[in-house]
Amino acid sequence: MIGMFDSGLGGLSVWRELTRQLPDEPVIYFADRAWCPYGPRSHQEIAARSERIARWLFDQGASSLVIACNTATSAAAAPLRARYPHVPIIGMEPAIKPAALATETGEIAVLATRATLAGDKLEQLAARYRQQARIRLLPGDGFVEAVEAGELDTPNARQVVARALSPLAGTRTDQIVLGCTHYPFLAPLIAEAAPQATLIDPASAVCRQVHRLIALNALETPASEPPRYRFVTTAGAPDMQAFIGRVLGRDARVETLALD
Structure with missing residues (x-):
């Protein structure tokens, strides 16, 4: 399973491309809307929050991680890779x-x-x-x-x-x-x-890198059943559900999680 997170709805632009390139992979998408936007926060805050989200995603079964947020990538990609050296962690890079x-x-x-x-x-x-x-x-x-x-x-x-x-x-x-x-x-x-x-x-290039790394690490999911997509947010689930339906054209149930 691929874990993805962003401060909010923006990473769904990456989710859209990822599910196009890797239609058989299950994905859990985490929107930290209670903390959105990340931009005004310090790098230390964002790094600590990102590590908390990453741990939760790994606890849910994610075997790779996409930081679908440029700000979080800048603040947290390096410390997350150092903490989880055996997990493919892919961030955003301005093209x-x-x-x-x-x-x-x-x-x-x-x-x-x-x-x-x-x-x-x-x-x-x-x-x-x-x-x-x-x-x-x-x-x-x-x-x-x-x-x-x-x-x-x-x-x-x-x-x-x-x-x-x-x-x-x-x-x-x-x-x-x-x-x-x-x-x-x-x-x-x-x-x-x-x-x-x-x-x-850059979403297309980032998703090609995701594909390369999960294949390299033998983490691909067999295409034996329809992929499972899960959406979780720390706030604003109804708005997020409506956005997914209107913009991505997909019916989705969005879970709310209070992440301390």
């Missing part, structure tokens, strides 16, 4: 490399939470490609909150997106990296606000 390789104008942008933009992981990644492209860092203030509220195409969501993308006006930016798993759910509005740019979502 700066493919953006830098694909740009025709030499100008790209990374759209992410302020916590991700301020992290060492992103800075180290950006430093490798600054000679190939000018990299603009754009905070997606309000994006996570809009998605969590189910506002995927409302006047407020359009205003939030337009404000975040306004620094690109008059630039030659032709690639935008979606550096938060919530952001693909706002992709139509982002594309509308920056029609000259191609949006790059």
